[in-house]
Amino acid sequence: MSTTCATRLPPAAVSAGFDETAGLDPRRWHALPIILIGSFLAFLDFFIVNIALPAMRADLGASPAQLQFIVAAYGISFGISLITGGRLGDIYVRKRVFLIGISGFTITSALCGLSPTAETLITCRVAQAICAAIVTPQVLAIIRVEFAASERPIAIGLYGASMCSFIGISPAVGGEIDEAAGDGDIGQVRNPQLVGALGNDVLR
Numbered sequence: 001m002s003t004t005c006a007t008r009l010p011p012a013a014v015s016a017g018f019d020e021t022a023g024l025d026p027r028r029w030h031a032l033p034i035i036l037i038g039s040f041l042a043f044l045d046f047f048i049v050n051i052a053l054p055a056m057r058a059d060l061g062a063s064p065a066q067l068q069f070i071v072a073a074y075g076i077s078f079g080i081s082l083i084t085g086g087r088l089g090d091i092y093v094r095k096r097v098f099l100i101g102i103s104g105f106t107i108t109s110a111l112c113g114l115s116p117t118a119e120t121l122i123t124c125r126v127a128q129a130i131c132a133a134i135v136t137p138q139v140l141a142i143i144r145v146e147f148a149a150s151e152r153p154i155a156i157g158l159y160g161a162s163m164c165s166f167i168g169i170s171p172a173v174g175g176e177i178d179e180a181a182g183d184g185d186i187g188q189v190r191n192p193q194l195v196g197a198l199g200n201d202v203l204r
Helices: 011-015 028-051 053-060 064-091 094-114 118-146 152-181 193-202
Strands: none
Touching: 028 053, 028 064, 028 094, 028 118, 028 152, 053 064, 053 118, 064 094, 064 118, 094 118, 118 152
């Protein structure tokens, strides 16, 4: 997508009929659902693992302390890495950073699903959280840069509404995915290849 930053125009420019969307990528509204879904993956992953803890205890022989750390490792690493993830988007191209984060999330999700021990799973969860923290800050940054001032309230409103909806439905969706995938595929069902493929096509 274009990196042209749309700024608020003075009243004189608006009254003269200046088009503030000129130079902006016409596909920006098509890209918005893609980046919102990418942000949703970070929240969905957290709830899927919470629901899957009994299966992990049985399959991996994890102790109660290890189960707690499987959950905490993701949350702590995600929170610590958010600022760095946002800064990476400021330094480099946001589309590129978003796609790198999604690709890393895909790989680490597969590694989580293939983890033979609780210790390996914890390590993969830390890496997965870092990738999620790279993806999440790019959402609002892309909205700020790629949408005109008159469009941003709508885009940000959609972001807020979707995040509230995603958080609300994540436990139910996570439970359905875990039940459908089976105990052995818990990590792999989160692979966001589709988001990455669509993002690579739209986020230019």
